[in-house]
Amino acid sequence: MKKGENSNHSKFYWFFVILRIKIFDFFSYVQMFLSSRIRLIWSRIYIRRNEFHSSLDIDHRLLLTMNNKQREKYTNDLIRRRNIAHERDLNN
Numbered sequence: 001m002k003k004g005e006n007s008n009h010s011k012f013y014w015f016f017v018i019l020r021i022k023i024f025d026f027f028s029y030v031q032m033f034l035s036s037r038i039r040l041i042w043s044r045i046y047i048r049r050n051e052f053h054s055s056l057d058i059d060h061r062l063l064l065t066m067n068n069k070q071r072e073k074y075t076n077d078l079i080r081r082r083n084i085a086h087e088r089d090l091n092n
Contacts, residue, residue: 029065035061036059036061036062036065039055039059040062042055044081049085049089051082051086051088051089053085056078056085
């Protein structure tokens with residue numbers, strides 16, 4: 001075996017290792033994005049009566065997938081849902 005052949009094999013090996021990591025990161029991001037969005041949609045549809053319910057906590061995984069405009073909209077919506085839950089909690 002020549003000296004250059006082993007080096008060439010090593011380059012391809014590391015290329016595929018890095019490619020595999022990038023693909024895994026992409027699918028992890030997509031999974032995080034979809035699961036967070038589904039939870040957000042459900043939280044908007046069904047607002048709890050208890051203002052301390054875990055669905056009214058800030059979802060940090062969701063914030064990682066948003067830009068600044070979406071974050072502001074999310075926090076405003078979260079405050080609105082917390083206020084509704086607070087009013088429902090006071091009425092009971």
